[in-house]
Amino acid sequence: MSAILQDIDIDVVAVLNDTVGTLMACAFKENTCQIGVIVGTGSNACYMEKIDVCEKLKDLHLEKDGLPDEMIINTEWGAFGDDGALEFVRTQFDREVDEQTINPGRQLFEKMISGMYMGELVRVILAHLARLNLLFNGNYEAISKPHSFPTKYVSEVEKCVQYLFVIKY
Structure with missing residues (x-):
């Protein structure tokens, strides 16, 4: 039965995929963890990045107050090469x-x-x-x-x- 039908108050604070979840689970136990990688049925990676160097965020002109110093970047690297960058190694x-x-x-x-x-x-x-x-x-x-x-x-x-x-x- 859904949470709405049971009148349960839920606040969604984050939506994440398996790769980000892998990084967060590791970082919970080992705070120096900086990378999450999935190599299984599919493949993906994510990493910790300083917010100061995230160009897309600079364009949003966000207030620095209250923002963390770092964020997780999900690479979705499975699509790497779709632009032809891997042609030299594809067989x-x-x-x-x-x-x-x-x-x-x-x-x-x-x-x-x-x-x-x-x-x-x-x-x-x-x-x-x-x-x-x-x-x-x-x-x-x-x-x-x-x-x-x-x-x-x-x-x-x-x-x-x-x-x-x-x-x-």
């Missing part, structure tokens, strides 16, 4: 994964590093290598279907690293 595989998404050309950095896309990125690379007959004796049927290689498989393969370096001539 054909990154592009292929991006083209299959519901938002091609957007959230490029997130697509390159986050868990939501990692399994598909690895699948695309493995299928490419198999088509070149460099893996699986050229048989790539099992990984030919999009999203057939979940990210959890990447972790499982990485756990068995001692078996990855068996070389056959």
Whole structure:
């Protein structure tokens, strides 16, 4: 039942996302914490910044009295590269994964590093290598279907690293 229906008086004093919550939770225990980072299904970062250097706030002509010295800047860095800044490091595989998404050309950095896309990125690379007959004796049927290689498989393969370096001539 909603707070309104129960006649509960609530004051919303802040709205925050998981990244800011991560920074605040750490800073509660360790007051020198300056950065919050999420690398999971998605990816993002935030950091503490001096209010004096925040250009957007200068334009608002706010009174300094009562303002804190610092604020949290949420970078939303998943969108880094949407302007072309990452083109020099994007691979054909990154592009292929991006083209299959519901938002091609957007959230490029997130697509390159986050868990939501990692399994598909690895699948695309493995299928490419198999088509070149460099893996699986050229048989790539099992990984030919999009999203057939979940990210959890990447972790499982990485756990068995001692078996990855068996070389056959």
